[in-house]
Amino acid sequence: MIQTSARLLQLLSLLQMRREWTGPALADRMGVTERTVRRDIHKLRHLGYPIHASPGIAGGYQLGAGAQLPPLLLDDNEALAVALGLNSVAAGPVAGIGEASVRALAKVEQVLPSRLRPRFAMLKAAVTTLPSNAASVDPQQLTVVSAAISDRRQISFEYVKSDGEASRRLVEPYRLVDTGRRWYLVAYDLDREDWRTFRADRLASLPSERRKFTPRPLPAEDLAAYVQQSITRSPYRYDVVVRLRAPLAEAAAVVSSQYVTLTADGPAATLLRSGWDNLAAPAAYLAALDLDFDILEPEEFRSFARHLSHRLNAAAGPPASPATGPADVEPQPQ
Incomplete structure (x- = not known):
């Protein structure tokens, strides 16, 4: 038994x-x-x-939908509390558990009894959270995408790029990645015949499921690292590499991994890699870190830094003469 x-x-x-x-x-x-x-x-x-x-x-x-709750022996109020809590975490993810919350929410909503669905919808509409730096994402979009990933089904959605251009995308979804501030979807774009990384907050419509697909080889073993590579370097004009004169732990304490990738370069140095569309931005960013560094790549960035140094020196003007104190004054003859 x-x-x-x-x-x-x-x-x-x-x-x-x-x-x-x-x-x-x-x-x-x-x-x-x-x-x-x-x-x-x-x-x-x-x-x-x-x-x-x-x-x-x-x-x-x-x-099918409307089944009894999974064998956790939850009563109606406990089931609503679990669903509402997962919904809140999915909308404003707690670092490290956001993706799991989306999967769990998809399961709970699938088997939530019909008598509880109106109450759950009412609670979702009544609850709000304080604004944060995290990009706002509709949890329903995440649950639809998560279900499509599990079922190996294509999805279609409207997507808005950073420049405001909107287009219809048909993709094979493979993974949702939570970076702490944003959600990203790793998918194979069927129209462009290439892998793409989509920001979930830029999905302008609820994804609709299409036919099943046969999984293809992934673009990388570590899809989280693949997303970080995509959002910090690949889309940008300049691929900047500098050596920070600080150990990895010290550099990681002041540099956000949202914008750069850090790797140890021996016990006392750290390599920083990041993508930028112009060179003034990384110059200002690095100068504000208060860490000594050496520019390694690209050569355009090194030339820009020299030019900027000359401009700043000229703007500062000549050094001020040291003040002459009373002890330096020659005694006058009486």
């Missing part, structure tokens, strides 16, 4: 993880036969979980 109950919980968890499963895929994931899967599906239906089955090669099992 205990083994059967554990298997039912595992099956229910798998059905909540992805929108649709084939019988062979469930059997392989659980290490049982397809006949056992069919029997367990029947038991879950008997317990009140609406599990739909579609025939054919492309068919499978799908957990």
Whole structure:
């Protein structure tokens, strides 16, 4: 009995993880036969979980909306509290748990009983948060994207670039990345036939799901590092590299990873890499760090720094003469 109950919980968890499963895929994931899967599906239906089955090669099992809550034994008020809390974290993510909150919210909303949905919608509309530096993102957009990633389905949406240009995008979504201030979607753009990184707060419409896709090789093993590379260097005219004369820990304490990447260059130095559209901005940024540094790349930045140094010296004028004190005054003859 205990083994059967554990298997039912595992099956229910798998059905909540992805929108649709084939019988062979469930059997392989659980290490049982397809006949056992069919029997367990029947038991879950008997317990009140609406599990739909579609025939054919492309068919499978799908957990329907309005099922009983997952076996956490939550009452109505506890379920609303969990859903509302996850919604708040998704809209203004806490560093390190934002992506997990979106996945959990997608699961909770999927099985939230119909009697609780109006109350949840009313609470979401009534609750607001203080403004912060984080870019505002609609949690519903994130849950739709998260579900599409799990289901391996294409999505289509309106996207607005930084210059205000809007366009319709059709992509294969692969990962949501939370940087602490913004959400980014790593996806393969089917029209441009290349990988793209999209800011989630610039999605101008709710993504609509399209057909399923076969996953392709990722552009990098570490997609979080790939996003940081994209937002700090790739889109910019100048790729600036400098050596900070400070250990990595000291540099990281004063330099935000939102704008640059830092790597240790021995025990006493740190390499800083960042992208910029003009050279005046990194010159001002680096000067304000109050850390000594050496410009390594590009040569245009080194030339700009020399030119700026001459301009600043000319603007400052000649050094002031030292004041002459009373002790320096020659005694006058009487």
